[in-house]
Amino acid sequence: MKVRESTPDLLVVEYRPVWMGLGLIAFILGFVVFGIAILSDGDTLRGVTVLLLGLVCGGIGFGAFVRRAQAVFHRPEGWVEIRRRSVFGTRKVRHDLSEISRAVVESLSDSARVSLVIDAGESAGTHPITTIYSSGDKQPVADAINDWLTRARAP
Known part of the structure; x- marks a missing residue:
């Protein structure tokens, strides 16, 4: 990722x-x-x-x-969209940017994935960007998302 x-x-x-x-x-x-x-x-x-x-x-x-996953954070229009594409088609889920609290790394054994956390509202819960866990250090990606969210919310 x-x-x-x-x-x-x-x-x-x-x-x-x-x-x-x-x-x-x-x-x-x-x-x-x-x-x-x-x-x-x-x-x-x-x-x-x-x-x-x-x-x-x-x-x-x-x-x-083999599923490509993408999270697009768009500050001017105030949304984040999680896109997943496979040989079976594309799936998109969109949330308000203001709903996203933070990004976290979920670990399973020696693999991990990055997920977005929504604390309140209809979509409350943890929303993984990818459906699978994979090897590699995911913390820098979660940190980049959290840093970007902090800057996007600054006045």
């Missing part, structure tokens, strides 16, 4: 799972090559099984884990 843009009026925080996507593509291609090799040896049933297994498992993994 990285800060892509930080100006007094706009903050964009983004998570792009490029390595996860490339790894799953390599997984799928490995099964495809192996399946084609088996097919070329004349074992049709085993070759098709390997091909389908790689395509189905790799496709499910790709759909489940």
Whole structure:
């Protein structure tokens, strides 16, 4: 997760799972090559099984884990929008900037994610920017969001 843009009026925080996507593509291609090799040896049933297994498992993994997430904080219009994009489509959730109390890091074992906290109102609770936990230090991103929120609220 990285800060892509930080100006007094706009903050964009983004998570792009490029390595996860490339790894799953390599997984799928490995099964495809192996399946084609088996097919070329004349074992049709085993070759098709390997091909389908790689395509189905790799496709499910790709759909489940390769999701781009973005949080856009827009001071002039007073909103923050959490955008999540996968092969299945895009989902956007918008909150008033004044509702966001702070950003926190949620940890699970040795992985973490950044979440936005809304203390009161209809949307009260913790709203993760990404749906998955990933490795790496997320505290600098949470600090950047909190610093930007402090500056945006200053008169």
